[in-house]
Amino acid sequence: MIAHYGxxxxxxxxxxxxxxxxxxxxxxxxxxxxxxxxWHYSAPKQVTVTGDAVSYVQGDRMLTTWHCGICGDVTHWTSLGDPTYDRMGVNLRMFAPELWTGLPRRLIDGASF
Ligand SMILES: [Zn+2]
Known part of the structure; x- marks a missing residue:
C-alpha cells in the first residue's frame, strides 16, 4: 500500500x-x-493529520469540519460524539491532482438531511 501525502x-x-x-x-x-x-471517506486509523486545524461544527450536524487557520483550506472532517462511527472525510483536493482528477464523482445529497 502506497501512502498519499497532502x-x-x-x-x-x-x-x-x-x-x-x-x-x-x-x-x-x-x-x-x-x-x-x-470527499474521500476513510477509517480514521488510515489517516494521519498533523498541524493545528481549526474546527467548525455545522448547526446540528454530527461532524466537525476542520480547516487551516492560516490559509483557510478545508482539510478533513471527523465524527462528533459517536465513538463507534469508524469513518472520517478527507478532502482529496489537498492531494496532488493525479490522485483524484480521474476519479468518478459521487454526488452526496447532504442538502436533503
Ligand atoms: Zn494552511
Whole structure:
C-alpha cells in the first residue's frame, strides 16, 4: 500500500492517507457547496493529520469540519460524539491532482438531511 501525502496550501496542515480513493464525493450541503471539497471517506486509523486545524461544527450536524487557520483550506472532517462511527472525510483536493482528477464523482445529497 502506497501512502498519499497532502497538505493545505500553506503547509501548516499535512495529511497522510493510507488507503486508495476509488471515487470523489461531491456534497451539496450548505457547507460543502461553498468550500468545494471532494470527499474521500476513510477509517480514521488510515489517516494521519498533523498541524493545528481549526474546527467548525455545522448547526446540528454530527461532524466537525476542520480547516487551516492560516490559509483557510478545508482539510478533513471527523465524527462528533459517536465513538463507534469508524469513518472520517478527507478532502482529496489537498492531494496532488493525479490522485483524484480521474476519479468518478459521487454526488452526496447532504442538502436533503
Ligand atoms: Zn494552511
Amino acid at each position: 497538505s493545505c496550501h500553506c503547509g501548516a496542515i499535512t495529511l497522510e492517507l493510507r488507503d486508495e480513493p476509488v471515487d470523489a464525493g461531491e456534497c451539496n450541503c450548505s457547507l460543502c457547496r461553498r468550500n468545494g471539497a471532494l
